[in-house]
Amino acid sequence: MSTLIAAIIVVVAGLGLATGGVYVLVENTKPDSNIQFENAPAPNNTGGVVNYGTK
Amino acid sequence: MRRYAVPGVSAVLALLVLMPVLGRGFVLNYDMVFAPRQPLVPDSLGLGTSVARSVPADAVMAVLTSVVPGDVLQKVILFLILFLGSWGAGRLVPTESEAVRVVAAVWYGWSAYLAERLLMGHWALLVAYACLPWVAAAALAMRRTEPRAFAKVIVACAPACITPTGGLLAVVLAVVCAGKQAFVITVPAAVLLNLPWILPSVLRPGGTLSSPDGVDAFAARAENWATPVLSVLGTGGIWNAEVTPDSRAMPLIPVFVLFSLVVAFVGLRSLAARWGLAPTLSLVLLGVAGVVLAVFTTLPGGDDVMRWAVTHIPGAGLLRDSQKWVAWWALPLAAGFALGVQAASKYLSNQAGLIVVATLMPVLTMPDLAWGAFQRLETVKYPADWQEVRSLLGEDQQSGDVLTLPLSAFRQFPWNDNRTQLDPAPRILPRTTVIDDVVAVNGRPVAGEDRRVAEIRRTVETNGNLATLGIGWVLVEHRTPGRVDPAVLERLRLEYTGPWLSLYRVPGMIARSPAGAPALPVVAADCVVLAMIGGALLWLVLPAGRFIRRSRSRTAEE
Structure with a gap:
């Protein structure tokens, strides 16, 4: 029983550490989207196409 | 305490993914x-x-x-998908060890399939994915002729049957797991449960043949240096590179997939010893069939066969985005891996360590599913324009459907961080709304199936009269790519304009919209299916079945 509880604790702690750490990294490195949007021209009537996806 | 381990871990997993999007607002990405x-x-x-x-x-x-606000409903559905999928997979594994069940739960609930389809916005497909372990459990109980198992199969399949692919995923699994003795019951039930989409498809004027362009566009792809087969065996390989988590491109992923296959193979032998050979083989062979279907178009000659199929066999278009069928493989992989870990732990002194490592493996090899897939999923609010247009269309007496411009099925709005999203108009406006059904993959168009849309497109391009096609309104969506010809709008009367939307009235007599499938048989089939699901629920909830069992056992005793 104690092993199981220890395992769960380790799993939860591991998940927290892994994702928390990466989250902090991503938060620090992602571009500031507001700046991009302010500079972006309104795309309507400019032609172009919205891709469903790329391979 | 122990019995809460699997649901507890499943809830933690679900929260780990969805925590950033649980507030008010909508998650709008690709098809969601x-x-x-x-x-x-x-x-x-x-x-x-x-x-x-x-x-x-x-x-x-x-x-x-x-009854429930749409954004709240969305979060409840997404949470239930992740929670119930993991829990169901853990519950399905025949073992006394809750820790081994946890391994299966994490492997099923933190899979590449789930991550990619979630980012693709295929929430209804993921509803089916979450149902699969519960369907398998109920169908296996039916094979063992347990009481009320058939009602459980129907209830477990019902949520999955809200879309064609989801319905097929669930009912085929149910038929296979319940065994051939039950075919006489399961096959008719499987057809009945899927009637709500089968009937409209069969009765639809114009048939359901698809464009062969989509065969290449929607074929499974290799996510790293290995072949598409290995990507698919690891439950990944979706056609769209934009929704594949970056971690799937790591060079070690194919090695990790091969390792998991070996462990799962060991575990599946153990599964056969506990369940019996026939049910295990059924589950595994269906999984293999899913993998074969998924990679079929990437094999030599496979794309030619598929092109012929989608252009000649009605409904074969369901096989175009073939990686969807890998859902069948995810279940034996998760259960087999968990039991393989249990078998291996007998030879190790530090069993807890092994379990912990096995549990953490999916998370550590694909950490970018956590926290809304590293904030690729975020909540946004619809601009007020949508509510204004909705009210205006709801109150106006003029008949006619709504056409949205620019002609494109997908949008990229700055208010949604320029994410690619399906045009939301048909699900907001209180009238039939026509959107373009041509989609672009790598800039190349993949033709749609709706002849009416093709006719409308020609009319827009030649600046013809939309009223003759049953279009009474035109909605122009602003600041999304695509061109709107000013000459088309000059013929129309502006009724509303805002920063994001402009609504135009089409002047003149509006023709009746072309007919689709006849309503009577479709609605009748819907009522039959609702009655069937309601009956199954009542059979599970009410004590009626128990009285019958008691009276039978009493008769047997006498």
């Missing part, structure tokens, strides 16, 4: 569109001219959002 209150229009039941891709999901959403 929820609206504050979805209208019930003919297309929701497959009675329009468009192909019944989201039938009866749209009708179900229309009913549910009349």
Whole structure:
């Protein structure tokens, strides 16, 4: 029983550490989207196409 | 305490993914569109001219959002998908060890399939994915002739049957797991449960043949240096590179997949010893069939066969985005891996360590599913323009459907961080709304199936009269790519304009919209299916079945 509880604790702690750490990294490195949007021209009537996806 | 381990870990997993999006607002990415209150229009039941891709999901959403706000409903559904999928997989594994069940739960609930389809916005497909372990459990109980198992199969399959692919995933698994002795019951039930989309598809004028362009565009792809086969065996390999988590491109992933296959193979032998050979073989062979279907178009000659199939066999278009069928493989992989770990732990002194490592493996090899897939999923609010247009269309007496411009199925709005998203208009506006059904992959168009849309496109391009095609309104969506010819708008009368939307009235007499599938048989089939699901629920909830069992056992004793 104690092993199981220890395992769960380790799993939860591991998940927290892994994702928390990466989250902090991503938060620090992602571009500031507001700046991009302010500079972006309104795309309507400019032609172009919205891709469903790329391979 | 122990019995809460699997649901507890499943809930933690679900929260780990969805925590950043649990607030108010909508998650709108690719095919995922929820609206504050979805209208019930003919297309929701497959009675329009468009192909019944989201039938009866749209009708179900229309009913549910009349009670619960759409954004709340979306979060509840997404949470239940992740929570119930993991829990069901853990529960399915025949073992005394809760820790081994946890391993299966994490492997099923933190899979590449789930991550990619979530980012692709295929929430209804993921509903089916979450149902699969519960369907398998109920069908296996039916094979063992346990009481009320058939009712459980129906209830477990029902949520999955809100879309064609989801319905097929669930009912085929149920038929296979329940065994051939039960075919006489399971096969008719499987057909019945899927009638809400089968009937509109069969009765739809114009048939359901698809464009062969989509065969290459939607074929499974290699996510790293290995072949598509290995990507698919690791439950990944979706056609769209944009929704594949970056971690799937790591060079070690194919090695990790091969390792998991070896462990799963060991575990599946152990599964056969506990369940019996026939049910285990059924589950595994169906999984293998899913993998073969998924990679078929990437094999030599496979794309030619598929091109022929989609252009000649009605409904074969369901096989175009073939990686969807890998859902069948995810279940034996997760259960087999967990039992393989249990078998291996007998030879190790530090069993807890092994379990912990096995549990953490999916998370550590694909950490970028956590926290809303590293904030690729975020909540946004619809601009007020949408509510204004909705009210205006709801109150106006003029008949006619709505056409959205620019002609494109997908949008990129700055208010949604320029994410690619399906045009939300058909799920917000209280009238049948026509959107373009041509989609672009790598800039190349993949033709749609709706002849009415093709006719409307020609009319827009030649600046013809839209009223003759049953279009009474034109909605122009601003600041999304695509050109709107000013000459088309000059013929129309502006009724509303805002920063994001402009609504135009089409002047003149509006022709009647072209007919779709006949309503009577479709609605009758829907009622039969509802009655069937309601009956199964009552059979599970009410004590009627128990009285029969008691009286039978009493008769046997006498």
